[in-house]
Amino acid sequence: xxxxxxxxxxxxxxxxxxxxxxxxxxxxxxxxxxxxxxxxxxxxxxxxxxxxxxxxxxxxxxxxxxxxxxxxxxxxxxxxxxxxxxxxxxxxxxxxxxxxxxxxxxxxxxxxxxxxxxxxxxxxxxxxxxxxxxxxxxxxxxxxxxxxxxxxxxxxxxxxxxxxxxxxxxxxxxxxxxxxxxxxxxxxxxxxxxxxxxxxxxxxxxxxxxxxxxxxxxxxxxxxxxxxxxxxxxxxxxxxxxxxxxxxxxxxxxxxxxxxxxxxxxxxxxxxxxxxxxxxxxxxxxxxxxxxxxxxxxxxxxxxxxxxxxxxxxxxxxxxxxxxxxxxxxxxxxxxxxxxxxxxxxxxxxxxxxxxxxxxxxxxxxxxxxxxxxxxxxxxxxxxxxxxxxxxxxxxxxxxxxxxxxxxxxxx
Numbered sequence: 001x002x003x004x005x006x007x008x009x010x011x012x013x014x015x016x017x018x019x020x021x022x023x024x025x026x027x028x029x030x031x032x033x034x035x036x037x038x039x040x041x042x043x044x045x046x047x048x049x050x051x052x053x054x055x056x057x058x059x060x061x062x063x064x065x066x067x068x069x070x071x072x073x074x075x076x077x078x079x080x081x082x083x084x085x086x087x088x089x090x091x092x093x094x095x096x097x098x099x100x101x102x103x104x105x106x107x108x109x110x111x112x113x114x115x116x117x118x119x120x121x122x123x124x125x126x127x128x129x130x131x132x133x134x135x136x137x138x139x140x141x142x143x144x145x146x147x148x149x150x151x152x153x154x155x156x157x158x159x160x161x162x163x164x165x166x167x168x169x170x171x172x173x174x175x176x177x178x179x180x181x182x183x184x185x186x187x188x189x190x191x192x193x194x195x196x197x198x199x200x201x202x203x204x205x206x207x208x209x210x211x212x213x214x215x216x217x218x219x220x221x222x223x224x225x226x227x228x229x230x231x232x233x234x235x236x237x238x239x240x241x242x243x244x245x246x247x248x249x250x251x252x253x254x255x256x257x258x259x260x261x262x263x264x265x266x267x268x269x270x271x272x273x274x275x276x277x278x279x280x281x282x283x284x285x286x287x288x289x290x291x292x293x294x295x296x297x298x299x300x301x302x303x304x305x306x307x308x309x310x311x312x313x314x315x316x317x318x319x320x321x322x323x324x325x326x327x328x329x330x331x332x333x334x335x336x337x338x339x340x341x342x343x344x345x346x347x348x349x350x351x352x353x354x355x356x357x358x359x360x361x362x363x364x365x366x367x368x369x370x371x372x373x374x375x376x377x378x379x380x381x382x383x384x385x386x387x388x389x390x391x392x393x394x395x396x397x398x399x400x401x402x403x404x405x406x407x408x409x410x411x412x
Contacts, residue, residue: 007143016133016378017041023362024372036366037401039389040374042187042347046320048252048301049313055304059297070296075288077104077260081299084306085260089245095232101264101280103287104294104302106257108217108246112181113138114290115213115242115261118282119179119269126158126177128170130188130379130386132215135181152381161382162189164351168340169197176208182231183215185222188379188388189349190341192227198234205240211267211279212237217246217259220318222344238264242279249346249392251305251314258298321346324398325391331402346391349376361387369404 020040028036047053062068076082082099090097105111113134121144127135136157139145146156153159158177160170168191173180182201185192193201205212214231222229231237246259253259267279294302304310322342329342338351352361358375365371365387376386391398 005141007141007145010148011137011140015137016374019378020362020372020374024366027366034370036370036372037393037397037404038372039393039398039401040372042249042390042392043254044249044252044321044392045394046252046317048256049305049310049317051304051307051310051313052251052301055300056297059300062300063297073293073296073299075291075293076100076284077102077293078296078299081303082260084303085245088306088311090230090232093229093233095230097232097262098265101262103261103263103283104299105259105261105287105291106294107248107253108215108244108259108261109134111244111259111261112213112215114286115283116142116144117286117290118279119144119211123178124156124158124175125179125181126160126173126175127181127380128162128183128186129159129381130162130376130383131181132183132187133379135183135213136380159380159382162186162191163382164338164340169193172200172204177210179211179213180205181213181215183217185218185227185345186341186347187215187218187345188347188374188376188383189386190343190345190347191349192222192224192344194224194226195228195234198228198231202231202234202237202240206236210240211269212241214241214243216243218249218345219245220250220314221322221346223322224344227344232262232264238266240267242267247302247305250318251302251310252317253298253302256298256301258294258302320395321391324393324395327395327398327402328389328391331406335406342391348389348391350387350389352376352385352387355385358384358387365405368408369401371401371404 081104082102085102086097086099116138121142125139125144145154149155158173158175162168162170168189219229231241231243243262247253263280263283265280269277269279271277305314325342325346328348329339332339332350340349341347358377362375374388376383
């Protein structure tokens, strides 16, 4: 029989959100008349903005005409989209990013998982805890995580707790990891780092020769003036950080699939023989080999997001979701629950009441209120005793969900 990759075999049988979906399906099957309000998996509900839709229609017409037809595109993305990204997301904030440092892809999830291809399997990894599961699981798949430990961790991954007791601000590592994953605004906690707090991470990485993998998928939701939208706003970050961005949660591209990654040319690594190597060149080589580029039609849709009309429409969508976040946050606080997030991020992170475990509260909320969220323990050991709700639902459902939750008593 064919030998498998044992690293996959070491993983839990199901991905967190697959398990949530499985349990919801089982509950719905057993209770067919129940109206479940789903606030667990962070999929969007607002339609794609008109500017992007019109751009896709025109791009589809382009594909029907021999004079405007596009076949294989550049693996790194069309220059016109990369230029729009450089000008709209970076130069407009006084940040210098060249277009050949931008790599358009089918989403930040893919890139955060695939970036490990250019990093040695001997590298030691650190993650904030709780953490987006992709960061840990893909390192397990690559053989970089070591072995499972009794507390649900992995032996070669350093976990940096983010809990109420430290205001969800992770302490700097003490063991000099090679690779550090940071996600801000944070998924799942909805919390952020200020400019000074993020600067300490950049200083640490420069002093220890670490690489920061900075997931900035939710930067468009930032409202606080002291929270940076890009790690490259911090001096020296170009030497130590790769940044990931997504159009999924800002422009409704969860079904279209488009995002991008920035790999600065300043960023260097070292080969086994001591040769200094450009990570930008390695990522280009990886993408050219394993990826054929996002489709022409989808890239035209992404380009339209940077037009004045597209920017206004995306801003309206984000405002819609952030109104949901405010309703959730205020409603839960009025119930006496401890709540974080919902100010610079579309996620609400709450402490489970009455000492319930995360999965116990999942069942309690589903059974009593017919509201589904995500158990915090699914994001890592420090997520136990917490629970995540998303603001990506419809406004009417968000209001109904809060009304349902107000009617329950967790002490019954």
